[in-house]
Amino acid sequence: MINELKNNAELICIIPAAGKSSRYEKSNKIFESLEDREENGLDVLNASILNINTLGVVKKIYIGYDDSSKDFCEFKEIINNTDSDIDEAISSEEKLAIGLFKKISFVKGGNTRQETVYKCLQYIKSFKSDNENTWVLVHDAARPCVFPFENLEFINKTIECDTSSIMAIPISDTIKKVDAESKISQTLSRENLWLAQTPQMFKFNILYESLKYCSDNNISVTDDSQALEVLGYKCRVHMGKPYNNKITYQSDLSYAKCIYEHMYKSLYEDGEN
Known part of the structure; x- marks a missing residue:
C-alpha cells in the first residue's frame, strides 16, 4: 500500500452522491448490491x-449526500457511530474498515452535482485555509468499476504534469444529431471527441475558484472540468477504460456487476492463490 505522493502533495476526495437517481426509475442506484x-x-x-481508498494515498473522503434519503441517513449513522479504535480491532479486515470509516466526512449536498461539489469545497475551506499543495479527486458515486492501480497511475501522472486532468475515452461510435421528432438531422465528426469519465483531479484552489465563479454568475456545468473551461484553465485527458461506466439506467447495473466480479477476482481471490 502506497502512502506518499510525488512532490509531497496532499490528496482529498469528493464523492458527489446527492442525486435522486431519477433516470434509474427504482431505488437509489448507489445502494444497489454488486454481489447478487x-x-x-x-x-x-x-x-x-x-476503489478510491485502496492504495492509501487519499487522506480524507468527503461525501456530498442527500439528507432526505432514508438509505443515506442509515449509511451515515453506521459510519459516524464507528467508535472502535483501530488498535483494538480483531482482524486486519476490521482494521481496514475502521480506518476507512474514520476518513469519511459527510456534507449536505445541493440540488445538482455542481452544487454538491462546491458545497464540499466550501466546507473544507471553512476549516482548512492553506490548500496550496492540496489536490482534489472528484469521483462519481455510481462509477464503481475502475481498478485501484488505474487510479494511482492517473493520480501520479496528474501531479507529475502539474495540470488538472480527467479520465476520458475517445468516441468510437458514429454520432448522430436528431431533431425534435427523433429524425436524423446531421452526422457529426467524432474526430477529437472524447467521453468524459471520473475520477477528475484538480488543484483545490483552481477548482474552488472555478466553481465559485460559476455559482456567483449562475453558470451551469455538467462536470467539474467544464467549470475550469469557463475561466480558461487548461485540463488534460488521461486515457480511461470503457468498463469505467457510470450506472445511470437499470441495464447498466448488470454490466457493472459482471465487471466488478472480474475486478474482485483479479484484486483479491487471485492474490490469495
Whole structure:
C-alpha cells in the first residue's frame, strides 16, 4: 500500500452522491448490491469508496449526500457511530474498515452535482485555509468499476504534469444529431471527441475558484472540468477504460456487476492463490 505522493502533495476526495437517481426509475442506484450471490453484498457506493481508498494515498473522503434519503441517513449513522479504535480491532479486515470509516466526512449536498461539489469545497475551506499543495479527486458515486492501480497511475501522472486532468475515452461510435421528432438531422465528426469519465483531479484552489465563479454568475456545468473551461484553465485527458461506466439506467447495473466480479477476482481471490 502506497502512502506518499510525488512532490509531497496532499490528496482529498469528493464523492458527489446527492442525486435522486431519477433516470434509474427504482431505488437509489448507489445502494444497489454488486454481489447478487451474497445477502449483504457490497453496494455501488461502498465499492466506489473502496476503489478510491485502496492504495492509501487519499487522506480524507468527503461525501456530498442527500439528507432526505432514508438509505443515506442509515449509511451515515453506521459510519459516524464507528467508535472502535483501530488498535483494538480483531482482524486486519476490521482494521481496514475502521480506518476507512474514520476518513469519511459527510456534507449536505445541493440540488445538482455542481452544487454538491462546491458545497464540499466550501466546507473544507471553512476549516482548512492553506490548500496550496492540496489536490482534489472528484469521483462519481455510481462509477464503481475502475481498478485501484488505474487510479494511482492517473493520480501520479496528474501531479507529475502539474495540470488538472480527467479520465476520458475517445468516441468510437458514429454520432448522430436528431431533431425534435427523433429524425436524423446531421452526422457529426467524432474526430477529437472524447467521453468524459471520473475520477477528475484538480488543484483545490483552481477548482474552488472555478466553481465559485460559476455559482456567483449562475453558470451551469455538467462536470467539474467544464467549470475550469469557463475561466480558461487548461485540463488534460488521461486515457480511461470503457468498463469505467457510470450506472445511470437499470441495464447498466448488470454490466457493472459482471465487471466488478472480474475486478474482485483479479484484486483479491487471485492474490490469495
